[in-house]
Amino acid sequence: MEFKESFWAKTRFVPNAAYMFLMTLMIFAIFSPSFLSLMNLSNIMLQSSMITIVALGMTIVMLSNGIDLSIGSVMSLTGVVTGLLLASGSGFVLSILGGIGVGVFCGAFNGIMIAKVGLAPFIATFGMMGIADGVSLFAAGGETLYWEETKFHVIANGHFLAVPMPVWIIIGIFSIMYFILYKTPFGINIFALGGNEEGLRLSGVRIVRNKIGIYILSGIIASFAGIMLASRIASAHPTGGFGYEFEAIAAAVIGGTTFFGGRGGLVGSVFGALIITLIRNGLSLLGYTTPWQYCLIGIILTVCVTINTFYTK
Amino acid sequence: MKFLIPYSRILILLALCALISFFSPHFLQTSNIINILRQAAILNILGVGMTIVIITGGIDLSNGAVLALSSCIAAILLKDAGLPMPIGIIAALIIGCCCGLINGAMVAKVAIPPFVITYAMMFFTRGLAFLFLQGKIIYGFTPEFRFIGTGYLFGVPMPIIISAMVTIIFIFIQKYTPFGSEIYAVGADEEASMLSGIRTKSVVIRVYILSGILSALAGIVYMSRLNASEPVIGEAFPLDAIAAVLIGGTPLSGGEGGVGGTVIGALVITIIINAMNLLGISSLLQTFVLGALIIIMISVQSHSRRLFSLPSIFSANRNGAGS
Numbered sequence: 001m002e003f004k005e006s007f008w009a010k011t012r013f014v015p016n017a018a019y020m021f022l023m024t025l026m027i028f029a030i031f032s033p034s035f036l037s038l039m040n041l042s043n044i045m046l047q048s049s050m051i052t053i054v055a056l057g058m059t060i061v062m063l064s065n066g067i068d069l070s071i072g073s074v075m076s077l078t079g080v081v082t083g084l085l086l087a088s089g090s091g092f093v094l095s096i097l098g099g100i101g102v103g104v105f106c107g108a109f110n111g112i113m114i115a116k117v118g119l120a121p122f123i124a125t126f127g128m129m130g131i132a133d134g135v136s137l138f139a140a141g142g143e144t145l146y147w148e149e150t151k152f153h154v155i156a157n158g159h160f161l162a163v164p165m166p167v168w169i170i171i172g173i174f175s176i177m178y179f180i181l182y183k184t185p186f187g188i189n190i191f192a193l194g195g196n197e198e199g200l201r202l203s204g205v206r207i208v209r210n211k212i213g214i215y216i217l218s219g220i221i222a223s224f225a226g227i228m229l230a231s232r233i234a235s236a237h238p239t240g241g242f243g244y245e246f247e248a249i250a251a252a253v254i255g256g257t258t259f260f261g262g263r264g265g266l267v268g269s270v271f272g273a274l275i276i277t278l279i280r281n282g283l284s285l286l287g288y289t290t291p292w293q294y295c296l297i298g299i300i301l302t303v304c305v306t307i308n309t310f311y312t313k
Numbered sequence: 314m315k316f317l318i319p320y321s322r323i324l325i326l327l328a329l330c331a332l333i334s335f336f337s338p339h340f341l342q343t344s345n346i347i348n349i350l351r352q353a354a355i356l357n358i359l360g361v362g363m364t365i366v367i368i369t370g371g372i373d374l375s376n377g378a379v380l381a382l383s384s385c386i387a388a389i390l391l392k393d394a395g396l397p398m399p400i401g402i403i404a405a406l407i408i409g410c411c412c413g414l415i416n417g418a419m420v421a422k423v424a425i426p427p428f429v430i431t432y433a434m435m436f437f438t439r440g441l442a443f444l445f446l447q448g449k450i451i452y453g454f455t456p457e458f459r460f461i462g463t464g465y466l467f468g469v470p471m472p473i474i475i476s477a478m479v480t481i482i483f484i485f486i487q488k489y490t491p492f493g494s495e496i497y498a499v500g501a502d503e504e505a506s507m508l509s510g511i512r513t514k515s516v517v518i519r520v521y522i523l524s525g526i527l528s529a530l531a532g533i534v535y536m537s538r539l540n541a542s543e544p545v546i547g548e549a550f551p552l553d554a555i556a557a558v559l560i561g562g563t564p565l566s567g568g569e570g571g572v573g574g575t576v577i578g579a580l581v582i583t584i585i586i587n588a589m590n591l592l593g594i595s596s597l598l599q600t601f602v603l604g605a606l607i608i609i610m611i612s613v614q615s616h617s618r619r620l621f622s623l624p625s626i627f628s629a630n631r632n633g634a635g636s
Contacts, residue, residue, distance in 0.1 A: 067428075117612045122372075122428045123555075123565055127608035130552050134601020142597050246436055249429070259426050291443035291544075298437030302430065306423050 017255045017271035024275050028282035035285055042164070046232075048277035049156070049166035050075075050225045052270055054244050055251035056177050057221030059269040062252050063181075064193040064214050065261025066114065066121035070106060071222040071248055073132035075241030078102045078226030080136040082152075083145035083236030092151045099227045100220060106132060107219020111212030133239070140238040156232035166228060173224065178266055180217075190214060194261020243294070250301040251276050258308045322562060322577045329584055337591040345587070347470065353583035354476035355531050355538075359550055360557040360575040361483050362527035367558050368487075369500045369520050370567030371420055371427035375412065375434035376528040377550030381543075382438040383408040384532035388451040388542035391458060398458050405529045412438055413525020417518035435551070442544035452541035462537030472534050479527065483572045496520060500567030552603045557582050559610040582606070 028035045054071050061068045082099035090098070106128060113124040158165045181187040189210045192200045201207050225244065230236045255272035257264025279300070280293045334340045359376050366373045387405035390396045412434060419430040464471045487493035495516045498506035507513045536542045561578030563570025585606075586599055 069432075113608060113612070119608070119611050120565060122426075123611060124608060126374075126428075126552070126555070127604040127611075130549075130600040130604020130607065132604075134598050134604065137597040138595055138601065243436070246432065249432075259429055289443075291440040293440075294436045295440035295444070298433045298440065301433045302419065302425075302437075305425050305429060305433075306419075309423055309425060 017268045017275065020254065021271045021275050021278070024278045024282070028278060028285075032282060032285045035282055040281070040285070044274075044277050044281050046156075046164060046166055047281060048274050049170055050229055050232075050244065051247050051251060051277060052170050052273040053173055053221055053225040053228070054248040055255070055269040055273040056173060056266055057218040058245070058248035059252045059255070059257050059264060059266055060177065060181060060190060061121075061214055061218045062194075062249075062257050062259065063261060063264055064190045064211065065197070066211070066214065067125065067249070067259070068110065068215065068218045068222075069122060069125040069245050070110060070128035070132055071218065071225075072241035072244035072246070073129045073136070074103055074106045074219055074222040075226035075229060075244055076236075076238055077106070077132045077136040077139075078223040079230035079236035079240050080140045080145060080238055082227055082230055083147060084139060086147040086149045086152055087145060089148075092149065095149075095152065096227060099230075100223050103219035103221070103223025103226070104216055105219070106222075107216035108212060110219065111215035114215065115208040115211035129245075136238040140236065142238065144238075145236040146234070153231055153234055156228045166232075169224070169228065173221065174266065174270065177221075181266060186210065186213060191262055194263070246294075246301075247273075247276055247297065250297050250304075253301055253304045253308060256308065259305065322560070322574060322581075326577055326581055326584075329581060333584065333588040333591070337588065339591055340588065345591075349580070349583050349587050351470050351472050351538075352587070353579045354470075354472035355535050356550075356553055356557055356583060357476045357576055357579040358479050358527050358531040358534065359554040360561070360579045361479055361572050362524035363554040363558050364561070364563050364570065364572050364575045365483065365487070365496055365520050366427075366524045367500075367555075367563050367565060368496050368567055368570060369517055370503070371517065371520070372555070372565070373416065373431050373521065373524045373528075374428055374551045375416060375431040375438060376524060376531075376554055377547035378435040378438040378442070379409055379412045379525055379528040380532035380535065380547040380550060381545070382412070382442040382445075382532075383529035384536040384542045384546065385442045385446050385451075385544055387533060388454075388536060389445060391454060392451045398455070401458075402533055405533055406526055409525040409527070409529025409532070410522055411525070412528075413522035414518065416525065417521030420521065421514035421517040439544060446542075446544050448544075450541055450543040454537065454540060459537050459540060462534050462539070472538065475530070475534060479530070480572060480576055487572055492516070492519070497568055500569075502568070549600060549603070552600065552607070553582055556603050556607045556610070559607060559614070562614075564614050565611065 034040060054075070058068060058071065078099040081102050082095045085095035085098045086092075110121075110125050110128050113119045113128075114121050117124075154165065155169075156166055160168055181190060189200065189205055192205070193207070193210060193214075197207065222241075226241060229240055233240070251272035252264065252269045253259075253272070254275055255264065255268025255270070257269060276297060279296060283293050283296065330340070339345055359380070362376060363373055383405035386408055387401040390404055391398065391401040416427075416431050416434055419425045420427045461471055461475070466474055487496065495506070495511050498509075498511055499513050499516050503513050532547070535546065539546070557578035558570070558575050559565070559578065560581050561570065561574030561576070563574060582603070585602060589599065589602070590596065
């Protein structure tokens, strides 16, 4: 690297999604006057928190040439299990640990099915999606769960040093993930798994162990998001996480992560998640409901995948 | 035991029936069996489309949403616009065809992994269905239209006849037409089939179009049977259809299997769900059972090949992230 770099030369480290983010921001600011109000912007920050978290997990899985379609259902199941524990008076800490346990268990199951049994990631996690959905519907009896515990609501609604808790949580998770992905051997293995799995195996790395680790990580992150979702809406709905895996994939892809592994990064996915939240929030302000938002995100996802695919070739 | 392998699926089906009839006396009643066949008919139509897609090494997660969109549009044309029945049906089939065309073109020309584009298509088409219906439910169709889903021809319910016709047509296509063998060739080894002169991209596109049309057809039968159309129908159908295909013996790796097995797969799944209802097991657990079935079936398939040393010359796995 050159010692003296001009400012413009440094901009190549800025992911393309950052420019797209600014563009989306400007477009909605022009069309909707209330969009840039402080209240709405902080609202966007809070709304984006869950998507950002699951997008970080999805990015790591996608970098290793995998996919995790069970994220949304694991979020629902985490919420339900945490809710049941809270409602039964198990206390704050135990409930959260129970929720995270769900993520570890689902992730480990995915990982074992993919790495040991050799299933294609999308079908193993698609099956897991059905399993987790069924269990959470059954455990909650098909109803929304409520609880008395109020300490739990601090996670997503509290403030620390005048900054909302979700922002702190995102900063924390992002830092940990950044460290894991870029500073540890495990992180290098994730990139290498996506780049050349056979080469990695031949160089003596334990593929199975690494893959299971990746899916456990993704499951834990999904359960964090599930706990935050439950805390934010102060209830747990058995299908509350529906669609999050779709938005996480879209965020990762907008951020420049490909489906073929090895390319992409965490920073892009954060901007991808912000873009998706901006689009959803902006469209809501303009009066376009969820169906419009899903249609548009579907189109954007397709366009970005196409661009990424051509770019990779 | 090896001579039993070709018949293993039929044996499993019979064993399942025997087991359930042991627990529930109502299972083998004629009305229940006709009911099962009728329910399996719609799943079978979707499963046939899914089978040919999976034989080419792809997957179609959008079939439930395409079913919803096409039936919603048919409902709007028939009920709100008051157009005659054939126009509604043809419009639905065209919608299915278009969705399939987009899926196929994206898979074949842009080389997007099939599960990604069909997953995006699922959200896109379901969003469109919500937009067209604006959250309402359209119900109460004409008797002629209801005949498709509830009528009888020579004493046999119409859905069963339609489903049987679809199955026979596709078994014919897969066995006796060049297109049928091209589907298997593309699934087994796309590179080799391209080098031997098969227009592989066109084959893939046509397969997804057929899957889209079959989803739309299933949508019409489903809507006619329910006598209503709403945007949320068919959310679990991709899961059901994939499970039916896997139980029917078509592996996700492509190049093997066939439509015939899927019929049995669709029956097995419908019987399991029916038995859960008869035995009073909560319907909330249905997706759990289907998800578990899918995972068990693929695990068994990937291991049975080693166990029984069945021919495994086709090892191409082109499911994108699966490779």
